[in-house]
Amino acid sequence: MNGLPSPVFPELRLLDSYCSGSFVMFRVASKHRGISCPDCGQWTERVHSTYYRTVQDVPLCGIKVFLRIRVRKFFCDNPSCERKIIAEQFDDFICPSQRKTNRLNDVLLGIGYSLGGNPGVRLASLLGISVGKDTLLRKIKSCAVPEPQDSIDVVGIDDWAYRRGQRYGTIVCDLERHRLVDVLPDRTVTTVATWLKEHPSIRIVSRDRSSSYADAIRQGLPNATQVADRWHLLKNLGDAVERYFAAHQVPPREEPISEPAEQSLSAKALPTKKEQEQSHRREAKCELIQQVHELRHDGLGIRAIGRNMGLSRQTVRKYLSLTEPPQTTQRQSRKTLLDPYREKVIEMLSRDQTGPKILKQIREQGYKGSRSTLSQYLAELRRCMAQGQIPLPVRRHRVTPRSAAKLLITPDADVDDEDKPYLAKLLAEVEHAQVVQTLARSFKELMDRHDSQGLEGWLKNALGCGVREIRSFAEGIQQDFSAVAAGFLGPWSNGQVEGQVNRLKTLKRQMYGRAGFTLLRARVLHRA
Ligand SMILES: [Zn+2]
Structure with missing residues (x-):
């Protein structure tokens, strides 16, 4: 162990060491026989007294390390010196009144800067350094922040x-x-x-x-x-266009395949077998009533009509009292177990999926109905689709003013192909969209070209463009003109x-x- 700390602290020599289960203690003392008086500079070796000071040092293999330093006090023997007693200082590795060595404090500062309070305390404890959160944070706060050396331009x-x-x-x-x-x-x-x-x-x-x-x-x-x-200028421009769209109706974006459009299937729900029978009976009855009326018209009496048609006199009277054929009651849209999965089914059908696959899919989503219900449903659907009664399903996305604004400002070359139809729709359907697009794009182009002179012409156009949101953006530019021009010009x-x-x-x-x-x-x- 002899000399172990000395490579690090050349001023010290090791007296002895003590190792417990949880820490190592090195007893150390100064190498020198005496010191120079800090006031008069005279060398002295006459010891006044000795005491010990214990400080924590960086850990060794995860074990806490303490230094027990023997500190001597000396007499200054220079009679003309004001100072009588001088205590040994070890400023190179420990500051007065500190209980940790400087190098341990540096480690803690590093931990504190990187991790902050509690995580820092946890890491320190893993490394074998005991420190409280408050101490750690205080160390960081008290550490002076260095001012940059070079002048800032x-x-x-x-x-x-x-x-x-x-x-x-x-x-x-x-x-x-x-x-x-x-x-x-x-x-x-x-x-x-x-x-x-x-x-x-x-x-x-x-x-x-x-x-x-x-x-x-x-x-x-x-x-x-x-x-x-420039970044903020573009952001302000984007915000202005977004406000413009927010004040107008942004048309929805339609994409084929998914959700059926307005014409939903439940409005023209498919008839069941029972309903088909009912409808046949209704037709037959209408025919019957018509015949009763015709016989009456031919001059037959009620009793004769009844005998002829096999009806009671009461029924004949009732039928004759009807001036027009009974209203076929408008069939209400029928609720089926398939209603919740309609969109899914149509979507899968339009992708040519087979019945069993569709059944499997909707069963996974919770369909409780039978296979035959689905088959009937599919057959009818296929028929309707073949006749064009169900338009190919279309998904309508609500488009936020923000994304509409983004699309409108994007230069033509950067617009994705799939966005082009929607952009055309925006330009066609939203009032003034063309004007807003031209102004917004030209602003961006002027900025890219560092053309601050073109800015004045742009301002004139924008102030008179009749779109409130763009006008107020332009007014802001006008008030801040010199800074904006500098932004256009400079790097x-x-x-x-x-x-x-x-x-x-x-x-x-x-x-x-x-x-x-x-x-x-x-x-x-x-x-x-
Ligand atoms: Zn002195």
């Missing part, structure tokens, strides 16, 4: 939801170095402006379209160029900020939202 700022809809923070990224610079606890003008003032090297700030960031930049860095972020965009926000959210989720902002900021910046 171009930043992107954006907000992120600390708690969605309730609390938002601000994230600042160095757009040149693709690095997170800082997170701020809120998105108020004061906070952001103050932060910007402290970073006067910033020349360009890319931001979303909110007026609060615009104000903050004006206050904090009045000379900085504001850039309306800067907040695209990468989005990624940083996602990283931030992952960290935040790991912390279950319980840890405060300081801790979150410490961990985020440590990672950056």
